[in-house]
Amino acid sequence: MNQVLAGIDFAPVLPHWLLVALAVVVLAALAPALIRVVVTAEGQRRIAPARGALLRLAAFAALFLALANPRLVEETRETRPDIALLVVDRSDSTGVADRTRQIEAAREALEARARRLPELELRTVEVPEAGNQGTRLWSAVERALAEVPRARLAGVIALTDGQVHDLPPAPNLDAPFHLLLPGRAGEVDRRIRIVEAPGFGIVGRQVELRVVVEDLGATQQGGAARLTIRRDGGAPRVESVPVGREHRIAFTIERGGPTVVEMTAETRPGEVSDINNRAVVSINGVRDRLRVLLVSGEPHAGERTWRRLLKADPNVDLVHFTILRPPEKDDLTPLHELSLIAFPVRELFQVKLREFDLIVFDRFANRGLLPPVYLRNIADYVRSGGALLLSVGPEFVGPTSLASTPLGQVLPARPPTGSGAAQAGLVEQPFRPRVTALGSRHPVTESLPGANPTEGTGDATWGRWYRAMRADARSGSTVMEGPNGAPLMVLDRVGEGRVALMLSDHIWLWSRNHDGGGPQAELLRRIAHWTMKEPELEEEDLTARIEHGHLTVQRRSLDPGPAPEIVVTAPDGSVTRHRVEARGGRVTVEMPAALPGVWQATDGQRTAYAAAEAGNPMEIADLRADDAKLRPLTVATGGAVRWLGGDGGVPELRRTAPGRDTHGSGWIGLRRNGDHTVTGITALPLLPPWLALPMVLGLAILAWRREGR
Known part of the structure; x- marks a missing residue:
């Protein structure tokens, strides 16, 4: 909109100080003529100016007026509309109760009323949900203010519940800030x-x-x-x-x-x-620190393999015994001259047996060192939740085999029996260990580097072994096979416990990188951790976890059949069903998990739970609509606090002059700044020289003639 303003302006020809000095000199010169004392006929004294003094004063006044150069100035202005910000809070806390409807209704009403006000532009600013950072309302206001000239800012209106988490101690705002809150005061x-x-x-x-x-x-x-x-x-x-x-x-x-x-x-x-x-x-x-008992039946090349593996784990307390002098060895050396200690059978296998998390027998033969009662204790220890791992050699197929003792009741495989069993059970030939079809799905042996293809064709690239024990697997899972498809590693659950049986003592060749080596450390670590029931190595398991707002459900099973349906229950009770094809014994379901609380997943047999924290914990820490945080800002800027749920509803909008009240009963004000751009200026002299000179000369002549009479 264009406006035309007119006014009188002065553009002196001489500097102001010189004009003032000349005026002082003129007044001093005219003072005797202007202030003259005369005596009347009655003899009274009075002050009367001399003849022509006033005309001389008028002539000088006209001269000074001409030197001041008065002008009639006409200015053309283009006014610019003021800008107001409407800040709408869209964070999660504004979605509770009836706040969303109230805020949306207030936004529509304010935008409609602002359109009816002249010379006002209303800009709407959305405050989005900020994840775990709370409500970033002031950050949104500052970004909007960066695009608004402060000379045109009429005010800020905030539609929010008042839960703001980025308000600085002293906000920089020189326009009224009005706070409109959904609901009513005094919420709990x-x-x-x-x-x-x-x-x-x-x-x-x-x-x-x-x-x-x-x-x-x-x-x-x-x-x-x-x-x-x-x-x-x-x-x-x-x-x-x-x-x-x-x-x-x-x-x-x-x-x-x-x-x-x-x-x-x-x-x-x-x-x-x-x-x-x-x-x-x-x-x-x-x-806690795992206590492992390792008993080596005799010194051999693979003994250090087990010791290095278990000692390398800082969470393992290892107790290791090696039988260096079996009972049948009698060289008539006096006991007091031996540097060996007696094998503490009673302390280990009766008194402190339950204190161990894992018992490992490495090429241990039953030579009378462990009476049947202690072997029975070990079997009971396994059934009640203990872990047993056997790495066997030729002794397993001989007359001193542990399979022939009470411990054999918990072993998943038995060696051949009868005459010639020792020769029939011992296989000494080069072979490469292979992962079975079942082993490709078992967490202990799946995805081992260098294993044979999961389709079952082709050999592994692992180094060769040269000795294996032939045994008949009667229970458990055969995850690796040796020569001619014979069981090489069998894993089994017995009661509450677990048993792992490795039917070869040549895994130590991998640690020496013989013939290319193999994943010796990783395989033994997995076996040991599986026997000790580490959750990530459960072969039949259903797990659920939530990361970055997404739920991941993973089902692991050895069953080669089709995977069952996965049913997911959200914290609000809603149920979703998922059917996914199994790959390698695993089924993975992924879905968004925005609701905080406990998510439940089940496959019909097992159930898993995952905890989802609130996506914005700062946002739900206090769900009240409250003006406590923003009231100091409204007071400092002259703004108002209004409740949308009260009797007043959405207040009216008014334009107010600077310095006047910006709110009242039922209304809030937006400042009228009057910002403008000057588009043109014209100046018309009121006393041009051609007029000023005759005027001054005329007055001077009149004064001269008056004085000459």
């Missing part, structure tokens, strides 16, 4: 705040969670609330906890891997939402 909210939660716990030991149930916005604090606790979707445990005070929850880690604990506080009457009444904690169960 209950939440669970986790004070401390361990990231991991030792299997078999207790861990402790520290939580607080808090009531926000309540006029009265205290009392108690019921807290429901579930572990891995099990039966709920209900405890009464004091509100506002720290509460400790203790439980025992029963297994390795993640343990998901869900806590839910009862809903408070009148609270705005119960989203933050629930908290989920995932605690990873790990084993």
Whole structure:
């Protein structure tokens, strides 16, 4: 819009100080004529100017006016509209209750009213959800202000619940900031705040969670609330906890891997939402330092292989015995001259047997060192949850085989029996170990580097072994095979425990890189960890994990048949079904997991749980609509705070002059700045020289004639 403004301006011909000096000289010169004392006929004295003095004063005044050069100035301006910002909060906390509808209705009403106001441009700024950074409202305002000239800023209107997490201590804003909040003042909210939660716990030991149930916005604090606790979707445990005070929850880690604990506080009457009444904690169960007993039946080339493997793991406490002097060896050396110690049979296999996590027999033969009662103790140890690993040599197919003892009841394979069994059970020929079709799906042997193709054709690229024991597998899973397809490694579950049987003592050749070597360390590590029930090596398992907002469900099975349907239950109870083709014994399902809480996945036989934390924990920490954080800014800028859920509803918009009130009953104001651009200026002299000169001369002549009379 163009405007034309007119006014009188002065453009002096001489400097101001010179004009002032001349004026002082003229007044001094005219003062005697202007202030003259005369005596009247009655003899009275009075002041009267001399004849022609006023005309002389008028002549000088006209001269000074001409030197001041008065002009009639006419200015043409183009006014620029003011700009106001409408900031709309779209973070997750504005989606609770009825806030989304109220904010959207207010946005539409304000935009419609702003269009009716002249010389005003309303710009809408969206504040998106910021992940785990809370509500970044002020950052959005600053980005918008960077594109607005401050001389045109009329004000800022914010549609938000007031939960802002990036407000600086002293915001720089020189225009009114108006805050419009959904709902009504005085909202209350209950939440669970986790004070401390361990990231991991030792299997078999207790861990402790520290939580607080808090009531926000309540006029009265205290009392108690019921807290429901579930572990891995099990039966709920209900405890009464004091509100506002720290509460400790203790439980025992029963297994390795993640343990998901869900806590839910009862809903408070009148609270705005119960989203933050629930908290989920995932605690990873790990084993303490593993105690391993390694018994080598005799010194041999592969003995150091086991020792190096177990000693290389800092989490393993190894107890190693090597039988150097079997009972049948009698060279009449007096016992007091021997530097060897006696094999502590009773201490190891009766007193402290249960303290070991894994027992390894390496080429151990039954030569009377272990009486049947101790071998029976080992078998019972396995059935009740222990781990046993046997690496056997020629002794396994001979008369001193452990398979012929009470321990043989838990072994998954038996050597040949009868006459000539030792010769029939011992195979000495070059061969390359192969992974069986079942082994290609078993986590102990799947994807071993250099293994034979999973289709079953072709040999492995591993180095050759030269000795194997022939045995008949009667239970368990044969994951590797030797010459002529004979079992080479058999894994079995016995009761609550596990047994691994390696029917060769030549794996040490791989550690020497013989004939190209092989994955000796990785294979032995997997075998040992499988026997000790490490979760990542379970052959029949269903796991679920949530990372970066995505749920990954993985099913592992040795069954070659079609995979069953995976059913996923979200924290809100919604159910999705997935049917995916199995590849190598594995089925993987991936899907978004935006809802916080416990997600459950099942294949009909097993169930897995995963904990999803809130995508924006700062956002749901306080779900009340509250003006406490932004009120200082509204006060400092002269803005107003209004509740959309009150009787007033959406306030009217008005334009206000600078320095005037910017809000009142039922209305909020946007400042009128009057910013403009000058497009043209014209100046017309009011006393040009051709007019000023005759005027001055005329007045001077009149003064001369007046004085000459």
